[in-house]
Amino acid sequence: MKRKLALFTFFDALGWEIYKHYGFMADEVRDARPLQTVFGFSSAADPSILSGQYPEAHGHWSSFIYDPKNSPFKLMNMVKHLPRSLFDRWRVRHWLSKLLAKAYGFTGYFEIYSVPFGVLPHFDYLEKRDYFVPGGILKGDTIFDWLSQRGIAYHCSNWRLSETENLAALQQEISKGEIQFAYLYLPALDGLMHGVGTRHAKVAEKLRWYEGEVKKILAQARENYDEVSFYAFSDHGMADVVGSVDLIAVIEKLGLKFGQDYVAMYDSTMARFWFPNPAARAQIEQALAQVPEGRVLAGADLKRWHCEFGDTRFGELIFLLKPGLLIVPSFMGLKAIPGMHGYDPSHKDSYACVLSNRVLPKNIHDLTDLRGLMEAEIKQGLEVGV
Ligand SMILES: [Zn+2]
Known part of the structure; x- marks a missing residue:
């Protein structure tokens, strides 16, 4: 029986522009193509890859959704007056995120970033479950549901482990020759480029390291299988940051009351607003119209990007920055x-x-x-095996 392995390798933030600039896996790549990403961050893109659906269909978009009634973070009101200097340290917030995730039984990726404690009780967190295992997505199914329903042997990296650990885990699986599909998850390029930009020597170094590691995997796969189809893909690209805007200051200058008049979530490239006091909307809209670094999204934008959710949990009004600009400070970083x-x-x-x-x-x-593409490769592998 002929055996086939479909290897799908995910490289976070390996954008089309990054690929064109640095090249990648030239000895292996026979075909390459840009892919339009979905609007939002990885919390929107990853479920779109795994489900083959847009955010409005699978229900995942930004991690924090407006839901003051059901917020699991109400207790955070008790610590909101503690000194910011202590709790603004990334390490402290990272450990606190781990503690909260454990306390609430979240199995998905959870991070409170720099969201002020007093702001958290207005929000719920969307990714309570791990969507890299079957049954993890809010609506529809993922490739992992599809595989397990069909009893197809597969391997998926564990995003809680390091890249080296995940590479080793895959090699071990391949040596057994039992799996037909592998989803190798390599997220570190994203963090690296957030930290050094897209044109740093470390980016080239990282890509060359990936090439070496993937070649080792492919060589081993070819020893254990008759046929290996290889795909490398990403969720989005990366832009070099050229400027920033202090949007929080612009809004706070209006003298409106956070929580009573309006609620805001300041992501790094967009600000999302809700209006418990509807009269506050016009004032905020007017202030945003004076900010040349971005624009308020129209219904047509959200329709075009398949982000019409039918309610306002993700935002009553969304202000998006121009590429290369950042909201600083934001609730994602100071x-x-x-x-x-x-x-x-x-x-x-x-x-x-x-x-x-x-x-x-x-x-x-x-x-x-x-x-x-994943399904087609697996189906083809099954036919080869018959
Ligand atoms: Zn990122």
Whole structure:
């Protein structure tokens, strides 16, 4: 019996522009294509890859949703007056996030970033479950549901482990020769480019390291299987940061009361607003119209980007920055950083990519097309095996 392995390798933030600039896996890649990403951050993009659906269909978009009634963070009101200097340290917040996740039984990725404690009780957290295991997505299914329903042996990296640990875990699986599908998850390029930008020597170094590691995996796979199809793909690109805006100061200058008049979530590239006092909306809209660094999104934008959710949990009003600009400070970080994503999906730096040792079908142009590609490869493998 002929045995086939479909290896799908995820590289966080390996955008089409990054691929074009540095090249990647040239000895293996037969076909490469840009992929339009989805609007939002990884919390929107990853479920779109795994489900083949847009955010409005699978229900995942930004991690924090407005829900003061059901917020699990009400207790945070008790600590909101503690000194910020202590709790603004990244390490302290990271450990606190771990503690909260444990206390609330969250199995998905959970981080409170720099969201002030007094702000948390207005919000709920969307990713309570791990969507890299079957049954993890809010609506629809993921490739992992699809595989387990069909009893197909597969391996998926554990995002809680390091890249080296995940590479070793995959090698061990491949040596057994039992799996037909592997989802290798390599997230570190994203963090690196957030920290140094897209044109730093460390980015080239990291990509060359990935090439070496993936080649080792491929060589081993070819020893254990008759046929190996290889795909490298990403969730979005990365833009070099060229400037920032203190949007919180612009809004706070209005003298409105947070929580009573309005509630805001300041992500790094967008601000989302809700209006418990509807009269506050016009004032905030007027202030935002004076900020040339971004614009208030229209219904047509959200429709085009498949982010019409039918309610306002993700925002009554969304202000999006131009590519390369940052809200500083924001609830995601207090300082400016050299690289960011989460802008207009049609901007060149937003594009993700897919590369393969196969010829890519013509109809692959969106992030949501990757799921079909995975299924097609697996089905083909099953036919080969018959
Ligand atoms: Zn990122």
